[in-house]
Amino acid sequence: MVPLSWYIVLSAVMFSIGVFGFLSRRNLIIIFISIELMLNSVNISLVAFSHYLQSMRGQLLVFFIITVAAAEAAIGLAILIAFYRNNPTIKVDEINLLKG
Amino acid sequence: MSTPQAFFAYFAVAMTILSLLVVTRRNPVHSVLWMLVLFIHIAALYLFLNAEFIAAIQIIIYAGAILVLFLFVIMLLNLRKEEAEKRFQKQWLYSIAISVLLVIFLVSVVGNITVVPPPGPYTAEVIKSEGHLMTIGKVLYSEFLLPFEIASLILLVAIIGAVVLAKKRLE
Numbered sequence: 001m002v003p004l005s006w007y008i009v010l011s012a013v014m015f016s017i018g019v020f021g022f023l024s025r026r027n028l029i030i031i032f033i034s035i036e037l038m039l040n041s042v043n044i045s046l047v048a049f050s051h052y053l054q055s056m057r058g059q060l061l062v063f064f065i066i067t068v069a070a071a072e073a074a075i076g077l078a079i080l081i082a083f084y085r086n087n088p089t090i091k092v093d094e095i096n097l098l099k100g
Numbered sequence: 101m102s103t104p105q106a107f108f109a110y111f112a113v114a115m116t117i118l119s120l121l122v123v124t125r126r127n128p129v130h131s132v133l134w135m136l137v138l139f140i141h142i143a144a145l146y147l148f149l150n151a152e153f154i155a156a157i158q159i160i161i162y163a164g165a166i167l168v169l170f171l172f173v174i175m176l177l178n179l180r181k182e183e184a185e186k187r188f189q190k191q192w193l194y195s196i197a198i199s200v201l202l203v204i205f206l207v208s209v210v211g212n213i214t215v216v217p218p219p220g221p222y223t224a225e226v227i228k229s230e231g232h233l234m235t236i237g238k239v240l241y242s243e244f245l246l247p248f249e250i251a252s253l254i255l256l257v258a259i260i261g262a263v264v265l266a267k268k269r270l271e
């Protein structure tokens with residue numbers, strides 16, 4: 001039997017890798033992918049909790065997280081395309097129009 | 101080490117390596133393809149946790165829809181010259197420090213977590229006798245009915261918003 005804490009530690013490690021990608025990469029698309037990575041790591045911990053608590057709520061929460069992630073990816077990439085049309089770069093350190 | 105533990109150990113190591121590959125590749129297409137492999141591993145882990153429906157929608161929605169959307173956007177933008185430049189921002193050392201500290205913090209807080217004794221009614225046998233989709237559907241359409249309706253609204257807003265944001269402005 002695999003202990004619950006193993007899943008939670010795996011989830012924590014994947015979440016931190018996602019945080020690293022989010023904070024350090026210059027490419028805006030990879031930053032979006034890092035957000036998806038973080039959402040997936042949270043999903044793993046929720047499904048593990050759901051299995052070990054013998055409850056369905058964790059899996060339902062995963063269902064809604066996947067819905068919101070799909071909406072977020074569609075809106076985020078649409079904003080990215082709209083931005084790229086005005087200002088052809090996707091490097092976040094060059095996107096500084098709001099900088100004083 | 102028993103067979104389930106060895107199985108989990110393989111998945112843990114593979115998923116950590118795949119996550120690192122996803123966030124460090126220079127070419128975004130390679131990142132997305134490694135992400136595909138990672139999602140298939142995650143779906144296998146869900147099967148291991150008796151969540152067949154979640155594994156199926158992980159493959160269908162994440163690997164089938166979201167990653168294809170990412171691939172379309174990468175192909176749509178012309179990124180050839182950006183790939184030649186450096187991938188990380190100048191604060192990347194701080195990012196490593198922050199993520200290592202986050203791992204240490206999270207593992208020290210939840211590293212020994214266990215389940216409080218009286219668990220819920222959905223044991224593996226109950227789910228197996230009734231079917232996972234039936235079980236999840238009953239909970240979804242009774243206890244989670246309002247969130248389900250709100251999810252449909254969120255998807256509607258996302259559809260309209262994506263079209264409005266990405267279309268060319270008409271003169």
